[in-house]
Amino acid sequence: MKRVYVNEKWCLGCHLCEYNCAYANVGGINMYLSLKDKKISPNVRIEEKDNITYAVACRHCSDPICLKSCIAGAISQEDGVIKINKDKCVGCHTCILVCPYGVLHLTDNGVMQKCELCTNNGSKTPACVKGCPNNAIVFMEK
Amino acid sequence: MNYQYAEFEVVRNDDRCIRCRVCERQCANEVHKLVETKKGNFMISDETKCVDCHRCVSLCPTRALKIVKSDLTFRKNDNWHESNIKEIYKQAETGGVLLSSMGNPENFPVYFDKILINASQVTNPSIDPLREPMETKVSLGKRNHGIKRDKDGKIVPQKYPSLELNLPIMFSAMSYGSISYNAHESLARAARELGTYYNTGEGGLHQDFYKYGKNTIVQVASGRFGVFEDYLETGSAIEIKMGQGAKPGIGGHLPGEKITEDVSKTRMIPVGSDAISPAPHHDIYSIEDLRQLVFSLKEATNYKKPIIVKVAAVHNISAIASGIARSGADIIAIDGFRGGTGAAPTRIRDNVGIPIELALASVDSRLREEGIRDNVSLVVGGSIRSSADIVKAIALGADAVYIATSALIALGCHLCRTCQAGKCNWGIATQVPELVKRLNPDIGSKKLVNLLTAWNREIKELMGGMGINSIEALRGNRLMLRGVGLTQKELDILGIKHAGE
Incomplete structure (x- = not known):
């Protein structure tokens, strides 16, 4: 299955992926109307220290530990893509605790959100991949 | 007091700015900065540092930025231009020689823009390159003067060392040091994919790029940096650099801070030491001396590789080229006064040398007159901006062109x-690792391949329109050119007629 992979060698730490992700998931006519003066909550986030920068998003593990740990049965796997049903999520944070990559985030209304490879917002290619200026984030079979 | 005013203004449409700080993170000149105040977060900019490179403009996801030229004016003066005044302020401040990069931007005539190309109508058919074969392959090197036969009348093949190009375009010399590792890798990969050549410049060849040797021209310049047996053996041709269009008559100086570990290994000089290329080759003071170097290099490589001699276009270029054609060199590369550079004294860049169009036409004519045109191939560079420039250059007598700025x-x-x-900021002319990584050779080489493929298509279209189906038939075909708005003297030198004639 096609997944999002990040090549640290080419990541510039520009954080554009975060904004493209946030915009893709908020939607709207254009980015500034959607994101101006808002705190963004993207599913891909840049980890950085010194000169090393790296975009981190869900790996869509073939054997997802978050799914197994979810007490509410809110996490499911469809065609390999791991999804969250926000109506079922009870906000217990267990998935955050078990995820070895730290890719699940809390939304403002107390439930979890995660990368669903933009299958939930109608984009064919994930927004982070499409907007990366240096091909550091790629969408491919590996 | 500092008289250096900002040359540009950063215009930010604050309605659009979402404070993502891409501009701040991507500007190596530290123009943009986010300030957090009680009233909110603001982006501020220090325009004095802006060089108008558009990195921020290109990456801004909401198109909130533009850079405009400051309209701050000095009192109008047709003698003392703004640039004269500003440069005097700068030199009065620093006491230094003014430095510039890339090609001469001054308002000199561009002859390519005053030359028009012919097309077939009625009496001779044009050719549709999509339906009929069209040859853009070029072979560079010495050509046969005549056919030799053995005593049984069979033709004796005479093959001189040559470069085989799929299209009449090569990447000209830019050293590793002046441009980045990733820029070099992009050029090398594109050259391999296109079936043409890139040129190491005088900075030696990075060990990672030896695998591109079949598409590499290695350069031997006055500093002789990185020259050793494997280097000469690896390249497909060896170029002796006598001069460069942007700075004829002077050498080069790569400052110590650009001599990183890798560059130092490649150039074979200590880390942090200035790489100084002398103005002349200290062993070349005449054509005879040049001949010695040409033949030393041929000897060192078993006469298998063509030798290129690169010179800047200067006043007596045709006499110089005539000498080079007799020195044993296989290819002459001429670099016009608009050629680029990583750094040159401004006065030299802007005032020394002559236009490549005139140099090319006079060299080609001179070599033909002297009957030695077949001794060498002619490659020209120095601001080839489009496929039309290439077609005009070939019709004026070039075999192929060198491009670098484009x-x-x-x-x-x-x-x-x-x-x-x-x-x-684009990861090209830098050795700072965080900046170098901004140029991903996967993207870079693809863009170069796209550009040259597009140009090659256009060359075929233009040739087809003239009813010509090979570069060979276009070369030196000056009847295909007409000048507009040129004096008789200029037309005579270019060897073309005026439009309407």
């Missing part, structure tokens, strides 16, 4: 002309 533009260069600062 290749860098394809890689993202915005011609901000501050390469000498070493902080190229």
Whole structure:
């Protein structure tokens, strides 16, 4: 299955992926109307220290530990893509605790959100991949 | 008091700015900055540092930025131009020689823009390159003077060392040091894919790029940096650099801070030491001396590789070229006065040398008159901006062209002309690791391949229109050119007629 992979060698730490992700998931006519003066909550986030920068998003593990740990049965796997049903999520944070990559985030209304490879917002290619200026984030079979 | 005013203004549409700080993170000149105040977060900019490279403009996701030229004016004066005044302020401040990069931007005539190309109508058929074969392959090197036969009348093949190009375009010399590792890799990979050549410049060849040797021209310049047996053996041709269009008559100086570990290994000089290329080759004071170097290099490589001699276009270029054609060199490369550079004294860049169009026409005519045109191939460079320039250059007598500035533009260069600062925001003219990584050779080589493929298509279209189906038939075909708005003297030198004639 096609997944999002990040090549640290080419990541510039520009954080554009975060904004493209946030915009893709908020939607709207254009980015500034959607994101101006808002705190963004993207599913891909840049980890950085010194000169090393790296975009981190869900790996869509073939054997997802978050799914197994979810007490509410809110996490499911469809065609390999791991999804969250926000109506079922009870906000217990267990998935955050078990995820070895730290890719699940809390939304403002107390439930979890995660990368669903933009299958939930109608984009064919994930927004982070499409907007990366240096091909550091790629969408491919590996 | 500092009289250096900002040359540009950063215009930010605050309605659009979402404070993502991409501009701040991506500007190596530290123009943009986010300030957090009780009233909110603001983006501020220090315009004095802006070089107008457009990195921030290109990456801004909401198109909130533009850079405009400051309209701050000095009192109008047709003698003392703004640039004269500003440069005097700068020199009065620093006491230094003014440095510039890339090609001469001054308002000299561009002859390519005053030459028009012919097309077939009625009496001779044009050719449709999509339906009929069209040859853009070029072979560079010495050509046979005549056919030799043995005593049984069979033809004796005479094959001189040559370069085989799929299209009449090569990437000209840019050293590793003046441009980045990733820029070099992009050029090398594109050259391999296109079936043409790139040129190491005088900085030696990085060990990772030996695998591209079949598509590499290695350069031997006055500093002789990185020259050793494997280097000469690896390249497909060896270029002796006598001069460069941007700075004829002077050498080069790569400052110590650009001599990183890798560059030092490749150039074979200590880390942090200035790489100084002398103005002349200290062993070349005549054509006879040049001949010795040509033949030393041929001897060292078993006469298998063509030798290129690169010179800047200067006043007596045709006599110089005539000498080179007799020195044993296989290819002459001529670099016009608009050729680019990573750093040159401004006065030299802007005032020394002559236009490539005139140099090319006079060299080609002179070599033909003397009957030695077949001794050498002619490659010209120095601001080849489009496929039309290439067709005009070939019709004026060139065998192929060298491009560099246009290749860098394809890689993202915005011609901000501050390469000498070493902080190229596009990852091209820099050795700073965080900046170098901004140029991903996967993207870079693809763009170069796209550019040259597009140009090659256009060359075929233009040739087809003239009813010509090979570069060979276009070369030196000056009847296909007409001048507009040129004096009789200029037309005579170019060897073309005026439009309407």
